[in-house]
Amino acid sequence: MLEIEISGLRLRNPTMLASGVMGECSGSLIRAYRSGAGAVVTKSIGLEPREGYPNPTAVEIECGILNSMGLPNPGIDEFGEEMREVVELEIPVIGSIFAGDAESFSILAKRMQGYGACAIELNLSCPHARGYGLEIGTDPDLVRGIVKEVKRSVSIPVFSKISANVADIVEIGKAVEEGGGDGIVAINSVKAMKIDLSTKKPILFNRFGGYSGRGIKPIGVRCVYELASEIEIPIIGAGGVEKGEDAIEYILAGAKAVQVGSAIFYRGIDVFRKICKEMEEWMERNGYSSIEDFRGLALK
Ligand SMILES: Cc1cc2nc3c(=O)[nH]c(=O)nc-3n(C[C@H](O)[C@H](O)[C@H](O)COP(=O)(O)O)c2cc1C
Secondary structure, eight states: OOOEEETTEEESSSEEEOTTSSTTSHHHHHHHHHTTOSEEEOOOBOSSOBOOOOSOOEEEETTEEEEOOOOOBOOHHHHHHHHHHHHHTTOOEEEEEOOSSHHHHHHHHHHHHHHTOSEEEEEOOOTTSTTSTHHHHTOHHHHHHHHHHHHHHOSSOEEEEEOSOSSOHHHHHHHHHHTTOSEEEEOOOEEEEOEETTTTEESSTTSEEEEESGGGHHHHHHHHHHHHHHOOSOEEEESSOOSHHHHHHHHHTTOSEEEEOTHHHHHOTTHHHHHHHHHHHHHHHHTOOSGGGTTTGGGO
């Protein structure tokens, strides 16, 4: 009932573990898959190992989480071992990568493909790492060039994860499409800040962070709706998916699949199985037998 096909990938259901939330080692990727995720996305990996920012890097705020990890990761060389253990179990694993230019993105994408990733996710949207993510993902020319270059380098599908922190998300979505991208993930966490009333200073070491969880769902749904109205390539919705109904909302807005991150903190790793069960119950109540039966209905 929940199986989907996205850019040639067949998945048992439309839920995916979102990048960075538990995706840094093989054990947690395997656990997320065994807990019902249709696919898992790795933490964003760069060319070199990176420590990330000092603490505090995450804080719970109203309706979600504010984090500024600073893209800590072991680097692409080290990550091969983690990938091997996941790929051996035939788990669909999407390799998320970040870089500052098209050439570095291409090198990383080739390495991820070599490790057995079923697709690549380009992080063009991290809101808190200088020189990466959002700083390049807001320029349509850069985005088009990066996607084009990566597409030339690998044969697996290439998804681009984009941000809501732009004046016109459709312009960025179109740049991905023009570059030959196979899909869009929308959205990454939203740039935000929390100030501590006792110290009178921003709580996070990096001052700004990315807001994720329930509070950003309406922003994510709006972005998916706008993108699905104007572009043809598949969209994977992300931002505040906690329950089956949240996933359904994204699919009604035109998404083919959804990613789940912060909800793991609230509902446990089993959240994937719970969301799928709730989706099936909703579909049964509404007389739908497949995701495609109701996908994009809000757009009509
Ligand atoms: C602690 C934490 C770390 C994250 N790290 C990454 C990352 O490395 N790469 C990335 O593309 N997104 C990262 N994200 C963003 C999530 O993948 C997701 O897009 C965002 O949290 C919105 O989904 P959610 O509301 O379900 O958490 C991170 C989010 C959190 C909370």
